[in-house]
Amino acid sequence: MADELNKDGEGLDWYDDEYKREIKEAKKRIFAAAHEEFNKVKEGAKRRAIIRAKIRLEKVMNANDQSLPAGNATNDLASSGMPEINPTYNNTEIQNQVNSHLESTMPAAITEEPAVQKSSKFALIVYGLDNIILDNYDRKMQTYLEFGWDRDSIDNFISKKENKYGKIASFNTNRVTFTASSRRNRYYEVYNRPDMLEYDKPFHHCLKAINALSINFDIYIVSERTEDLEEKTLEVMEKLGFPMDKVKVYFKKVHTILRQYKKNCIVDIKSRHDAGVGLIIHPKDASVFNRYDFAPIGFASIKNQKDFDGKTEVVCKSWMDIIRALAEQ
Known part of the structure; x- marks a missing residue:
């Protein structure tokens, strides 16, 4: 042949x-x-x-x-x-x-990503979970109580605005000397236990606001919590009554740099929305939203209103203020 x-x-x-x-x-x-x-x-x-x-x-x-x-x-x-x-x-x-x-x-x-379907709604990006969506006062209280600190001293510490984010108390009790350099690790070992997450509560008026705003906004929460806390966090939020079918919550990979992770979340949201607003509790985060053409709104839960001067045009003290501010957008 x-x-x-x-x-x-x-x-x-x-x-x-x-x-x-x-x-x-x-x-x-x-x-x-x-x-x-x-x-x-x-x-x-x-x-x-x-x-x-x-x-x-x-x-x-x-x-x-x-x-x-x-x-x-x-x-x-x-x-x-x-x-x-x-x-x-x-x-x-x-x-x-x-x-x-x-x-x-x-x-x-x-290899080119297919075009993401743009949403007809505005994006509402909440840049944080604790101190804006969830009130973690009770969780902090229970954590310090477990170390043997007295309730009045705990309340005096965690009620101060300057201590609400990232600061861990130093103290001595009959049961523990909580001043060692390792106290941050010891604190978070207790604070992030699954049973401790049960002490989280909705931020005042947050549930009502989220349900109302979801009519006109797609809501995204850029949490600073890591993925190992994702399952329990979402479970608690659902128990508290959050409309989880209307909310997308991001969680950080354990070893990812926080700043890069948060930027990646904004890029992902930007692919779905041409316009929207960002609720921030750190004034420095305003620049990220301005860079991607999202209007930043300050939320004075851990910072004072004056700290947002020159960063955002609007600063809110409560979720009811947020509803009023967004109604004017």
């Missing part, structure tokens, strides 16, 4: 047509499968799809004659999108050129 085919190129028409048809069909299946696969996977889609495409195409080519005769009309493959192939190439060389073509064309076909 091979001698008959190689004799001055006679009898090659049926071979060429069949070969071209097989290649065209294979390419259609490969690219269709690659596009379909992209919808199912996000991470590593490019590499996996290219590898699968190569394997499938190799199977099709191996099913043909292993010694493709010289003078074959393989250049006709260019009509189906393949680059021109030198007629003197053998089957292995053709495979290599096909592989090169896949490497250069598949990424363009499948």
Whole structure:
């Protein structure tokens, strides 16, 4: 058969047509499968799809004659999108050129993220969970009580605005000397226990506000809590009555830098919304929202109103203030 085919190129028409048809069909299946696969996977889609495409195409080519005769009309493959192939190439060389073509064309076909459907609502981005969505006063109280500190001293410490975020008390009791350099770790070991999360409460008027605002806003909460607290946090929020079907809560990977994580969240939200507002409890966060064309609104739960001067046009003291401010947007 091979001698008959190689004799001055006679009898090659049926071979060429069949070969071209097989290649065209294979390419259609490969690219269709690659596009379909992209919808199912996000991470590593490019590499996996290219590898699968190569394997499938190799199977099709191996099913043909292993010694493709010289003078074959393989250049006709260019009509189906393949680059021109030198007629003197053998089957292995053709495979290599096909592989090169896949490497250069598949990424363009499948690695670009499909356009995210833009929401018709504005985005409401709450830049924090504690001290704005959840009131963690009782959780702090129970944590310090477990170390043996007296209730009055605890209340005096955690009620001060300057101590609400990130500060841990130093004290001595009959049970513990809470002044060592390791006290931060010891504190958070207790504070972040699943049973302690049960002491969280909704921030005053927050539930009412979230339900009302969800009519006109898609609500996102950029929590500073890590992913190991995600399941219990969402469980507690649902128990407290938060409409979890109307709220998206982000959680940080344990070893991710906080600033980068929060920026990534904003970028993700920006892909879905052209406009919106951000509620911030740290004045320095206003610059992030301005950079992405979201209007920052200050919430004076851990900072004083004057701390937001020059950072935001609006500063709110309560969730009722937030509702009124957003009604004017």
